Amino acid sequence: GLGDVYKRQEFYSKFYSAEQLFSDLAVIFPEDEMIKGNLLTATSYTTEVKEYRGPIEVICVRSLIVDTDVAFSDRYHAGDTGLYLTTYEFEKILENLYARDYVLVDPENLIESSDPTFLLERNLKVPKGKKPLVVVIENLQYGCAGYSCGTCRRLVLNDENQVCGEYVNAAGDTIVSRTAESIGILDTFVEKHPDFTYDGAKGIISVSGYEACFGYVVAADEIDDRNAALSSANLPLINPTNDDIDFNRDRVTEIVNVLKDNGWQFASCTYSYIEDCRNTEKADLIADTNKWVDQIGSLFGEVHMLVYPNGNYIYGTDERAVY
Numbered sequence: 373g374l375g376d377v378y379k380r381q382e383f384y385s386k387f388y389s390a391e392q393l394f395s396d397l398a399v400i401f402p403e404d405e406m407i408k409g410n411l412l413t414a415t416s417y418t419t420e421v422k423e424y425r426g427p428i429e430v431i432c433v434r435s436l437i438v439d440t441d442v443a444f445s446d447r448y449h450a451g452d453t454g455l456y457l458t459t460y461e462f463e464k465i466l467e468n469l470y471a472r473d474y475v476l477v478d479p480e481n482l483i484e485s486s487d488p489t490f491l492l493e494r495n496l497k498v499p500k501g502k503k504p505l506v507v508v509i510e511n512l513q514y515g516c517a518g519y520s521c522g523t524c525r526r527l528v529l530n531d532e533n534q535v536c537g538e539y540v541n542a543a544g545d546t547i548v549s550r551t552a553e554s555i556g557i558l559d560t561f562v563e564k565h566p567d568f569t570y571d572g573a574k575g576i577i578s579v580s581g582y583e584a585c586f587g588y589v590v591a592a593d594e595i596d597d598r599n600a601a602l603s604s605a606n607l608p609l610i611n612p613t614n615d616d617i618d619f620n621r622d623r624v625t626e627i628v629n630v631l632k633d634n635g636w637q638f639a640s641c642t643y644s645y646i647e648d649c650r651n652t653e654k655a656d657l658i659a660d661t662n663k664w665v666d667q668i669g670s671l672f673g674e675v676h677m678l679v680y681p682n683g684n685y686i687y688g689t690d691e692r693a694v695y
Contacts, residue, residue: 385572435523441542443522475502507575514587516601526587578641578679588620591667639677
């Protein structure tokens with residue numbers, strides 16, 4: 373019923389959409405007390421919205437360093453930690469952005485996609501006094517190279533069905549924590565500051581397919597790459613069966629569904645995380661894209677976005693960009 377609809381809206385924190393929904397319903401059912409109550413609740417979380425003209429800032433982060441003992445102690449022969457922020461740094465960045473009146477927006481609200489040939493710019497609206505922000509978590513595959521940097525090894529769901537990071541600390545203990553990764557940190561921050569999101573928007577999670585997805589081997593094609601990385605890290609090799617891979621795909625799908633329910637969106641960052649798409653032949657891009665759609669995209673449903681690795685995007689007039 374309508375109560376269930378509203379619960380879903382509240383779960384997504386889509387208060388602006390809920391306000392519109394119950395405003396429309398109130399016209400049809402002006403005496404319905406439940407509709408009136410839901411409308412009042414929704415409007416208590418919304419403010420005046422205005423058209424925004426100006427730059428739209430994008431912040432892009434990778435996996436976070438959760439264990440600084442592993443990352444920064446010479447004993448552990450840490451990897452290239454310069455690629456990563458710590459969990460503490462990411463929390464401070466969010467606090468600073470919130471204090472400066474930024475608000476998370478859905479990037480798909482920036483374009484009109486009804487035309488099958490062209491994307492048209494759409495005038496973005498945000499709450500009055502706010503500035504739009506898009507957060508991208510890039511290449512969340514959890515390759516073995518990041519293990520020595522004190523990052524998580526995979527995503528998991530806890531008993532409350534919340535997305536958490538799992539890592540192995542310096543003592544060798546396996547730790548599961550919601551605030552071990554940027555997803556849980558941002559979710560928690562929005563719970564404390566619901567006005568940091570416009571209509572429930574969170575961020576974009578871009579994924580490749582090389583070696584793993586969310587830390588899980590989800591295709592037979594990944595096994596050789598994963599074992600090569602495990603060997604380089606002096607870790608035991610794996611030999612998953614088809615049933616193991618199907619189980620991993622189911623686990624990733626469960627995580628994806630929870631993320632979708634919490635306002636997260638997804639993008640490709642190419643299957644093999646192509647270092648420089650600008651200097652890659654079209655045939656190679658096509659082969660890579662087909663692998664991504666088949667092995668990775670099939671886990672995420674409809675995906676509309678591509679995050680070029682290292683920001684090396686191809687200009688729109690280039691035939692590769694058209695593809």
